Amino acid sequence: MKEARSSSWSDLLPEILGLVLRRLPSLADRVRLRAVCRPWRSNAQLDPLPPLLPWLTLLDGTFLSIPDGKIIRMPIPDKGFCRGSVDNWMFFVHNSDGDCSLMNLFSKATLNISKLDITWLNGNSRYYNSHFYKLMAPLPLESSPGSLVALEGGGRLRICQPPIAVDLWLHLDDITFFNGKLYGLNGNVLSIFEINYGLNGKPKISSVRCITSYPTFTLRPPQPLPRTCLLLSYLVECCGRLLMVKRMIGCNPEIKPCPLESDRTAGFQVFEADLSTKPGQWICVRELGSQALFVGMHCSKSFPAGECTGVEENCIYFMRDYFPANLAADPLSDSGVYNMKSGNIKPLLSETAAVPQHRGGQWRPTWIFPADAM
Structure with a gap:
């Protein structure tokens, strides 16, 4: 035998x-x-794999894996403060002079961006005012390092082809690239920006057109809101659709000693831009199918959901991204997973995850979508 x-x-x-x-x-x-x-x-490199769990940047410069709650520490530029992200690229401001750069968190590739005219935060404001930094790129920066980058913040839209930049002053709630074109949201009105190049080779915004009329819909939160309400808007590309996500936050300024502790998200509503009509229209979206949305002032992205990714479908993942200018806030204090079907909100972290201790810091909360390691 x-x-x-x-x-x-x-x-x-x-x-x-x-x-x-x-x-x-x-x-x-x-x-x-x-x-x-x-x-x-x-x-392990033979077959394509599902995308990795997203990370949330914490204010102390560490990263939180969602939803398992693992704390990750990564090498970052010396004296660099995160102010936003694009997929796995991070936007750093390095000093009060406005020196800034984009860095791939995993390959360490770096793109320098021309200096920003920094407007410091207003300490009397309860919420953000001048540091709403949002970066978008029409193509993955790994494969197209010379791609345009749009940076919105402090009432200024900056179009960069690193290191060259051009500015346009206007108020926007959010920006995104969709089908290779740059869109901006002001209130509920969607605009498109035509970008051309001058004789000197610099990118420039040649025109701005409003392409949706002011909508007449009424927001209906799944639960009653206090008299004081904060409304945030996000633009997200999802499976060939351009979505506007409305977030309704109930506030009670009479709570003592800190009214911020009472701020809580009550619900979301999602609308799709129908650009087949003139002007375009916003159409209410009831479900996201097999997708989930990760929304934030500094980064929003759709994500394939399912058992293999650990992310729930037909849900919106959110963090506290509206903290005041004069007070460091815990990104998890108003965070969660909103179910589009039931209207229920559950914690951002799984039941078995340990909630990280809040230490404060100077980073901004944003989503990071890790690249797979080979």
């Missing part, structure tokens, strides 16, 4: 290894698996 041949873990079939990897949506877990042996590292 022949003796059974013993096998090692390195002999694990690539098909089985792939099944295991698809059940590991955490970047740290995938890195650990690939580090077991060379065959595993090699075989």
Whole structure:
């Protein structure tokens, strides 16, 4: 009788290894698996995998994995403060002179952007006013480092082709690229920006056109709101659709000693831009299908949901991104997962995750979407 041949873990079939990897949506877990042996590292690159769990930047310069609650520390530029993000690229302001850059958190590739005219925060304001930094790019910056970058903040829209930049003064609630074109939202009115190049090769905004009429819809929160209400708006591209997300936050300024503790998100409503008519119209969206939305003042993105990604479908993930200028706030104090069907809100972190201790800091809360490690 022949003796059974013993096998090692390195002999694990690539098909089985792939099944295991698809059940590991955490970047740290995938890195650990690939580090077991060379065959595993090699075989782990054979098949495409679901996207990794998003991260949330914390104010102290660390990162929080969603929804497992793991704290991640990554090398960052010296004296750099995060003010926004584009996928896995982070926008850093380095000093009070306005020096800033974009850095890929994983490859460490860097793009320098011309100095910003920094307007410091108004300490008397209860909410943000001049640091609403939002960056967008029409193409992935990894494959197109010379791509245009749109930066909105402090009432200024800046179009950059690093390191060249051009400015336009106007008020916007949010911006995004959709089908290669730049759109801006002011209230409920959507505008499109035509971008051309001058004789000197600098990008310039040649025209701004309003392409939606002022809508007549009424926002209906799933639960009653206090008399004081904060309304935030986000633009998100989702599966070939341009969406406007309205966030309704109830506030009670009479709460003592800190009224900010009472601010809570009551619900969301989502609208799709129908650009087939002139002017365009906003159409109410009842469900997101197999997608989830991650929304924030500094980064918003649609994300494929499902069991393998650890993200719930037909839901909106949000954090506290409206903290006041004169007070560091906990991004988790008004955060959660809003279910589009039921209208219910549950905690952003899973039940087994430990809630991180809030330490304050100078970073801004934004979403990071990690690239898979090879």
